[in-house]
Amino acid sequence: MDDQALISATRSGDRSAFGRLVVKYQDRLFNSIVQVLRQELDAQDVVQDAFVLAFTKLHSFQGNSSFYTWLFRIARNLAITRLRSRKSMVSLDAGTNEMSDQPLRLAVVDEQPMPDERLQRNEEIRRLHQALGRLSDEHRSILVLRELEDLDYDAIAEILQIPVGTVRSRLHRARMQLREELERMMDPQDRSSRSCK
């Protein structure tokens, strides 16, 4: 059953249909929101809130976009709300109050000995995590939408409520910023051995 059918069924009173939508999208949504929020507990809350809100607002969903896009927009706004509240904290040291090398749990990092290649991969991922943490919420969000969600510019524009042209330029800036952060994090030795510059 496709999303539209599930939505119709939900509207008709079949609540289990909404449960199927939840099952279908919960992990995908969670995976992205985790990257936006960089905090799993918060992400769980946001995802749950988003589904509840989606349910209560389902009557207003007009089907102009995909259900997931609509759902993601809800979740993203909830996440932004949460981020904003975090950001309004002012660090004692004004220069270092950015959300920084946040230690989002890296499930892939294995304590066991592993081949060099895998170690290197894990290190790359760790750096990417750190670099993502240093991006602005705006840039991190758009990268998540594009790179993790694999959404096209139109969908991103709809979620972020910005023009497609802005999506393109913002995405470019986000990538550039991420690239800079990655470069900054690499020591000279590493830098020489990597092509991501």
Added chain:
Amino acid sequence: MSEASLEELVSAYLDDELSSAERQLLETELAQNPALQQLLESLRLQRQWFRALPRHSLPTDLSTRILELTKPLSTESLSTESLFPDSGTIESSTSETSDETSKTLELPATNFSLSGSASEPAVAQTPSTLTPAILTPAALTPDAQADRAASRAIDQTPRYAGGRHPADFRSWSLVAASLATVLLALIFWQNVPEYIRPLAGIGPSSRSANAPHSNENLEDSIAFKASPEADKDGQQGESENSGPIFDSVDMAAKSPPSPNQTIAESATEIAKGDTRVSSDSSKAAGRDRHLAGEGIAGKDLPGKDFTGEDNEAKQAMEIALGGLPPLGNVDKAAENNKSIAMRQGIDPQPISPGVDINPKRSEKNESDAAVAVVGIQNIWFVEIPNSSAQVTQLEKTLSSNFVAANSLNFRELETGKLEVLLVDIPRTELFQRLVEIGQSTEVIALEYDAAGPPSSDALQSAPQQTAIAPQQLSINAPNQLAQNMLDNSRANFFSQQSQASQSIVPNENRSGRELETISESGELAANQTPPSQSEIAKEIESRQNTLSPNDIAAATVQSTYLGQQSFLEAKKNFRLRDQQPIVEQMLDELAVQSRAIRRVDPQSANQSPQLAQAIGGGNFKPPASRQAPLPSKMGGDLLGQNNGGAGGAEFAGGGSGNGAEVAGGNESGQNSLNRGQTRAFPNAPGNLPVETVAQGPPANSQRVLLLIGRGIDPKSQLRSRADSTNLLVPQSNPPTNIDRSDK
């Protein structure tokens, strides 16, 4: 075309989002421009890394929960109909989009804002859910209000009804449905007891006239299910309400009651209930003890009333919420009472000194307070750093006291293992931040004094004016200490009381509240004669199965740091932001204590095994002078220590007995403070300076420094809490580079 534009094209090219003309142009450029090629490659590599990121999955299937949460809702259930004709209005938008409906929450105008201690929570209601919503205080910024508006949109789902997850209401709903049926039958038979009638919204006792009564009825009815005596008590307590502050609306007049609605109405009204001063709080406290404590400790809890309030019931509730390991007979009834308490825990009225609470509501208060304690108990107050040097010193000290925190950068958000943030925020935003920080907080708070943070000029000119000594930091009891306390507190408790009674502060040195407490408790009378051995033995026997404040301190700390499952469950479902007024109030209370940090002669520490353990790292050998009565002015300190409440005794981390500072426990500060009194401890080995206990709390407290730590996920939280056991154990070798510039 500029280089920047070309680079943007490269980015879009990677995404296959170029028009054919742009693609053609870029491909031409790419063929000639190695820099662009390199950029393209690096972006591709970036993408690969993204794709290689680990996939995060929810630990549990959310669908069941979502369906539970949305069970009482229809997709159009959040109506905007106002139920309060004379109400103030808040525009609440989810900020999602145009196709997301915005909502108007109609709020009673008289309760539009909260100021913490004495004001009532305003309530937003919708016809179907009637979910209480706690308003944003006036101090919040527009952004924050917007945030909270979005939160309210969520909070209006039953998930947050009453600040509790609807899953918690599942069994309650069944009970309530049955009750509603019974009640309706009773109503129709015109044989409705007065105390039940308002619940149905009909009959001579209208809800408007009896709101505080009706607040309690459903709960009493539910409590009746678990314990028939509770209902009897409930009737007794009713007459003690002096009337509603909140002008409630007869909801039933607008729509027929349904089980869910009835629950929600009651929940709402609980949140609306009054805080009128009761003339007989102790009586209700006994009832509440019964409700809260029975089945937890297996019997009534006749412990000492340290603050003039019903500590026992609160303690019992804390334990229930905190997942205390089996100190008592945790039986089925306890589980029932616990769940009832949690469900009822929507009353944001805190337990606060000087504000007696409605006796009928005290159980709810206590459950709330208990929850709030759970939520914020990890706020650690340490002394004020007044200069950058002090901040550095503080960091150093914290690092040395937090064994595993040496690599910690306190100035970064969520750094390293502890994920700690040093925050300097206006006090007016403090609890908002805490609310947002939410349910997984480990917070260290540093309180500035009334003058607020020092200016940079002041720092430059007087950098060492009030430097702090590292070992003077007051840090909450660590796990190990908590465990020791847990093991020893029963045995120690009464002997401490006995010792305390030998060094009681004369009444003239006590604050009004202390005297009031003394009067209420009848146990802390000034200059009271020490009890005889037989009296002690009798008292010990009577307290055999009760819980001392140190039990509670230990239990709460332990439950926090050792990751008791029930605690985590409670925490998971607990939304601190729903407890805003409580948190604010409790923070205020904590603020009192934090700025009332007093210096304690080690001899006085000798009077307390807990403190002795803390100072001596567990190896403290009380000297012979232990039994010597202290000078009267020391009594307050000692009393404070002995009365260390739910927040746990605080100790001087890493101290070695040289004039450590001790702040009162969470519930004890009010008792032990002699505000404005100058204290001197000339005999203290550290020659600690005279210190004036700070006057008054929150209004003068302008800025707050917080160290905030938080867990990552439930599993790692467990892990980190286990780590915290080590982190929080003071090092056996305290730092030696002690700053004594404040001598």
